[in-house]
Amino acid sequence: MAPYETSRTTEEADDHGTGRRKATRYVVPVAVAGVAAATIGLVPALADSGDPDLPKITAEELVEKIAASDTEQLSGSVKISTDLGIPAFGDAMSSLAPGGEGGDSSADPQSRLMELASGTHTLRVAADGPDKQKLSIVDDTSEYSLIHNGDDVWAYDSGSDEAFHAEAEKGAHGKGKAEGEDKLGGATPKEFAEEALKAVDDTTSVTVDGTAKVAGRDAYQLLIKPKQSGSTIGSIRIAVDADNGVPLKFTLNPSSGGKAAIDAGFTDVDFAEPDAKTFDFKPNKGTKVTEADEAGKEHKGDKGPRPEGLEDLEGLEGMNVIGEGWSSIATFDTGAPLPTSGSASGDVPPEADKLLSALGDQVKGDFGKGTVFSTRLVNALITEDGKVYAGAVDKATLVKAANAAK
Amino acid sequence: MSRADTAAYAGGPAAAGDPGVRRWFWTLGLFRSEVTTTFRRWRTLALLGVLAAVPVLVGIAVKIETGDGGSAGGGAGQGPAFIAQITNNGLFLVFTALAATLPFFLPMAVGVVAGDGIAGEASAGTLRYLLVAPAGRSRLLLAKYAATLAFCLVATLTVAVSALIVGALLFPLGELTTISGTRISLSEGLWRALLIALVVAASLIGLAALGLFVSTLTNSGIAAMATTVGLLIAVQILDTIPQLDALHPYLFSHHWLSFADLMREPVHWDDLLSNLRLQLIYAAVFGSAAWARFTAKDITA
Numbered sequence: 001m002a003p004y005e006t007s008r009t010t011e012e013a014d015d016h017g018t019g020r021r022k023a024t025r026y027v028v029p030v031a032v033a034g035v036a037a038a039t040i041g042l043v044p045a046l047a048d049s050g051d052p053d054l055p056k057i058t059a060e061e062l063v064e065k066i067a068a069s070d071t072e073q074l075s076g077s078v079k080i081s082t083d084l085g086i087p088a089f090g091d092a093m094s095s096l097a098p099g100g101e102g103g104d105s106s107a108d109p110q111s112r113l114m115e116l117a118s119g120t121h122t123l124r125v126a127a128d129g130p131d132k133q134k135l136s137i138v139d140d141t142s143e144y145s146l147i148h149n150g151d152d153v154w155a156y157d158s159g160s161d162e163a164f165h166a167e168a169e170k171g172a173h174g175k176g177k178a179e180g181e182d183k184l185g186g187a188t189p190k191e192f193a194e195e196a197l198k199a200v201d202d203t204t205s206v207t208v209d210g211t212a213k214v215a216g217r218d219a220y221q222l223l224i225k226p227k228q229s230g231s232t233i234g235s236i237r238i239a240v241d242a243d244n245g246v247p248l249k250f251t252l253n254p255s256s257g258g259k260a261a262i263d264a265g266f267t268d269v270d271f272a273e274p275d276a277k278t279f280d281f282k283p284n285k286g287t288k289v290t291e292a293d294e295a296g297k298e299h300k301g302d303k304g305p306r307p308e309g310l311e312d313l314e315g316l317e318g319m320n321v322i323g324e325g326w327s328s329i330a331t332f333d334t335g336a337p338l339p340t341s342g343s344a345s346g347d348v349p350p351e352a353d354k355l356l357s358a359l360g361d362q363v364k365g366d367f368g369k370g371t372v373f374s375t376r377l378v379n380a381l382i383t384e385d386g387k388v389y390a391g392a393v394d395k396a397t398l399v400k401a402a403n404a405a406k
Numbered sequence: 407m408s409r410a411d412t413a414a415y416a417g418g419p420a421a422a423g424d425p426g427v428r429r430w431f432w433t434l435g436l437f438r439s440e441v442t443t444t445f446r447r448w449r450t451l452a453l454l455g456v457l458a459a460v461p462v463l464v465g466i467a468v469k470i471e472t473g474d475g476g477s478a479g480g481g482a483g484q485g486p487a488f489i490a491q492i493t494n495n496g497l498f499l500v501f502t503a504l505a506a507t508l509p510f511f512l513p514m515a516v517g518v519v520a521g522d523g524i525a526g527e528a529s530a531g532t533l534r535y536l537l538v539a540p541a542g543r544s545r546l547l548l549a550k551y552a553a554t555l556a557f558c559l560v561a562t563l564t565v566a567v568s569a570l571i572v573g574a575l576l577f578p579l580g581e582l583t584t585i586s587g588t589r590i591s592l593s594e595g596l597w598r599a600l601l602i603a604l605v606v607a608a609s610l611i612g613l614a615a616l617g618l619f620v621s622t623l624t625n626s627g628i629a630a631m632a633t634t635v636g637l638l639i640a641v642q643i644l645d646t647i648p649q650l651d652a653l654h655p656y657l658f659s660h661h662w663l664s665f666a667d668l669m670r671e672p673v674h675w676d677d678l679l680s681n682l683r684l685q686l687i688y689a690a691v692f693g694s695a696a697w698a699r700f701t702a703k704d705i706t707a
Contacts, residue, residue, distance in 0.1 A: 025697070029692070033691045036690070037656070124670075142585055156583075156587040159487075280588060284494040
């Protein structure tokens, strides 16, 4: 080839005749790729670092700051990751939850609530006073929005073009919470923080643990830890905006370590008044609208054969709470002995028996035998004779409680 | 065709005198000749025809399915994005058509054109004649890449315009509901449709660079096209495997559907920007790799 080389190449190629020179050209793409890969990997990490310098504040002052916060106008995006240690929790629970089964509108807030119980989701929130709130679950190419505007609560699922309509509850205006809003609104850092602060009593240590930057804003970190041992909750960390006391990020770490069980934080936030258009919703002619009243009737009609939701458990008779604070355990007697693995009750199909033993761990104690069902936060012990002990405590504490109750 | 055009230009730049101006003149001339070559090929026209047919098919299918008052997509969010809203507003057919063609049809067409870029000339035995003209290899490569990008834009607009026409004929137009539930006027909707088409076209520039790089590796046009389309499919598959989570942000197709974020109110920019950034990175990496390869290559055909 060599003799033909010059006649075939152009001015530029002539300068780079030798093999080594040719090879050096590949340094360019490799360098570009290296810089790009490093940038994608490192920039988010670098952006997180650099805690702001803020004046010292005591935990009491910070808690008061949260309580005194009167910010009513904000908009922004929230990223929420939940890892409760239950595989496919969303699917399993949505079939358990009333209204989650087929035939109902996919815009029904109750069925969408369960989605947030596992995985990572992006939410967008907007609020303007007590009468106007909006919360959207952002999916790939669709969005599920809950809009509260005055007397109406709308839910709109753009993926299936279905809407759900309810009247805002009378008297709920002051608090600004309609039924659906209350349920899904529980996913923002503020709601989480309020729940966590409710649990603060003398079994809890509350400290200010440094500062952080959340969504570009300076924030104090409030660290809440149970004083007692045996709780599955390791710590709760709340980042509070240094300016206006709005909780910006909520992280719940299980005591077993590992990834946070709940991690909800603003990725961007704006405390200006949101566009009024944000809260307007009018369904299209073709949009299928389900009214809350109708949906409610349907539910009552066929509630009988359905497995009841977890909240119904509270209504069971004989519910007791053992202990206090973080390691309190709820206990009740289901009356009938539950089938546990190894028990020779004939009415349990072998498949169900196998499933039960696969889901739970067998434990023995003074109380007899039982099965412990565990998740990362909540453990429940069901004994042979049908007693249930459940709480955000570890397995040993549950067994101890069962022994003591014997 | 380009050979003739280039030859015709050989006398042109001599008049321009100043070497700087002459170089630019050359690049533009090359670009123009490349674009005309690309768009005069029957193959290109057939690809555009297929792309234009997709919205027609989707539109007619939705029309038939909803003719008796039912809802499209089974009412449970099945099918391509936005398909449920088409009956409310024909403009949504633009978005549905782009969402339906973006995963495969559009990038495949781009892969064919990009892969053909250098390797096609080589296998037709015309590459050496192209390089006889004193335009330089870098500029020839640049002209090829620019022509491929022009094809990305034209292909995307073909889908969008065809969808808009079909949507306007079969379904009502008017105020439309964004996926956040707010309403925007038709003109605002058209503006967003144009933006979305541009974003979709921009989503393809990474693949175009990749295809051009592959094209410099071989002398067989068919091999280059097949490799590019094969890479496209492989990347799409990798993107669906959850265990490869850590790899996903680096895949060029990972943020493609982010164009839907333009239909949110307010627009959600995060993914859109990471998509554009990723495309530029791919263009830089594979563009420079193609340059490194092509300028150092022995041209034997």
